Amino acid sequence: MRLDGSKAQVDFGEGVLREVNVTLVEAKVGDYVLVHAGYAIQTVDEKDALETLALWKEILATGEE
Amino acid sequence: MAEKLRFRDPELAKSIAQKIREVAPKDETVKICHVCGTHEWTITHYGLRSLLPHTVEVIAGPGCPVCIVPAAEIDEAVQIAQKGVVVTCFGDVLRVPGSHMSLLDAKAAGADVRVVYGVADAVEMAKRERDKEFAFFAVGFETTAPSTAVEALGKPPENFGFLVSHRLIPPAMELLLGVGDLQIDGFIAPGHVSAIIGLKPYELFPRVYRMPTVVAGFEPIDVLMGIYMILKQHAEGTARLENEYTRIVKWEGNPKALEMMERAFAVTSGNWRGIGRLPDSALKLREALSAYDAHAKFGVKVEQGKDILLGCECHLVIIGKIKPDECPMFMKACTPAKPIGACMVSSEGTCRVWATTATRST
Numbered sequence: 035m036r037l038d039g040s041k042a043q044v045d046f047g048e049g050v051l052r053e054v055n056v057t058l059v060e061a062k063v064g065d066y067v068l069v070h071a072g073y074a075i076q077t078v079d080e081k082d083a084l085e086t087l088a089l090w091k092e093i094l095a096t097g098e099e
Numbered sequence: 100m101a102e103k104l105r106f107r108d109p110e111l112a113k114s115i116a117q118k119i120r121e122v123a124p125k126d127e128t129v130k131i132c133h134v135c136g137t138h139e140w141t142i143t144h145y146g147l148r149s150l151l152p153h154t155v156e157v158i159a160g161p162g163c164p165v166c167i168v169p170a171a172e173i174d175e176a177v178q179i180a181q182k183g184v185v186v187t188c189f190g191d192v193l194r195v196p197g198s199h200m201s202l203l204d205a206k207a208a209g210a211d212v213r214v215v216y217g218v219a220d221a222v223e224m225a226k227r228e229r230d231k232e233f234a235f236f237a238v239g240f241e242t243t244a245p246s247t248a249v250e251a252l253g254k255p256p257e258n259f260g261f262l263v264s265h266r267l268i269p270p271a272m273e274l275l276l277g278v279g280d281l282q283i284d285g286f287i288a289p290g291h292v293s294a295i296i297g298l299k300p301y302e303l304f305p306r307v308y309r310m311p312t313v314v315a316g317f318e319p320i321d322v323l324m325g326i327y328m329i330l331k332q333h334a335e336g337t338a339r340l341e342n343e344y345t346r347i348v349k350w351e352g353n354p355k356a357l358e359m360m361e362r363a364f365a366v367t368s369g370n371w372r373g374i375g376r377l378p379d380s381a382l383k384l385r386e387a388l389s390a391y392d393a394h395a396k397f398g399v400k401v402e403q404g405k406d407i408l409l410g411c412e413c414h415l416v417i418i419g420k421i422k423p424d425e426c427p428m429f430m431k432a433c434t435p436a437k438p439i440g441a442c443m444v445s446s447e448g449t450c451r452v453w454a455t456t457a458t459r460s461t
Contacts (some may be wrong), residue, residue: 057249058356073246074218074349076294083346094114
């Protein structure tokens with residue numbers, strides 16, 4: 035949401051905003067981050083998430099891996 | 100993102116459950132072990148066990164970081180608090196029993212014990228209240244340890260110390276394989292620990308122990324897929340390391356977090372409640388940061404504590420040997436309102452998860 039050095043304002047959804055420490059990740063405004071105890075520990079790959087679901091559906095449809 | 104992603108899609112869940120039934124063995128049992136309190140929550144909350152055939156059993160290993168903190172370390176935190184130091188901790192830790200009392204008991208008797216959302220908030224408090232001494236009770240697995248590392252390396256104020264109780268997951272998984280009558284056939288590795296450590300630390304499980312190992316996320320689709328991937332390996336007679344949770348877990352993990360952990364901590368042996376001493380399974384502050392070590396700073400060291408009360412079966416629940424409802428005290432003497440064992444205290448404890456979702460094994 036907003037980035038200021040090691041601190042970022044993160045939107046937790048439904049209007050919940052909280053300051054999160056982003057020292058451990060390379061995040062830019064607009065990225066999704068995984069937050070644990072006030073620290074972003076990983077950026078979330080949205081494209082990968084969508085591809086994963088598509089892949090699971092494909093596996094289930096064909097029975098092949 | 101949530102509206103576009105369907106990691107809770109019931110139709111997809113049903114198709115995976117169908118695939119699981121097809122690939123599951125008919126005449127032998129496959130026992131899959133996860134080591135994460137959040138996996139247990141997902142499995143129990145969404146009733147995933149009810150979707151599995153009777154030959155597939157999913158058990159919960161030592162995946163609750165609060166449950167495995169030994170009583171001796173709770174005792175140390177209590178003693179520090181009783182010395183007039185402000186002890187800050189995660190909410191789950193407050194009621195974990197020590198040998199004589201919990202931090203909540205100490206607080207009730209007048210000690211200054213404060214719940215924080217994370218270590219950064221504790222450091223901020225210490226900066227604001229320079230006239231008091233502060234300690235942060237650093238509990239948690241590899242998911243939490245990096246945040247402690249960042250603060251420890253970030254020149255905290257002089258009135259601040261860390262009581263480091265961090266533990267590492269792979270040594271606990273290895274221990275489970277040595278428990279003779281547990282007979283695990285596959286591991287679901289924890290997603291958020293793996294977000295930090297990556298896949299490499301699990302390599303030995305398929306290679307040395309021939310154990311199918313799948314890192315999985317925490318949505319119902321993730322867990323079901325993880326179970327399916329293990330069963331498929333089992334059916335093929337192979338053992339591989341696979342990653343179901345690619346949107347979060349990379350091969351190398353989080354290099355920055357690992358680097359900071361490496362700089363802040365040395366690996367040492369550590370006691371686990373209900374398990375005992377495990378080599379290379381705990382973290383301690385490195386020499387260069389010893390000024391912030393709460394043991395030395397506040398002069399406490401408890402070698403041995405009383406981990407398990409008479410009649411409590413936490414030590415068996417923690418390693419997945421028994422299910423919560425096989426403990427005679429479960430939901431009788433030991434309830435979420437009045438927990439006796441650590442597994443009933445933390446929201447990640449297996450007993451607490453079962454108690455709050457009213458699931459029973461059949």
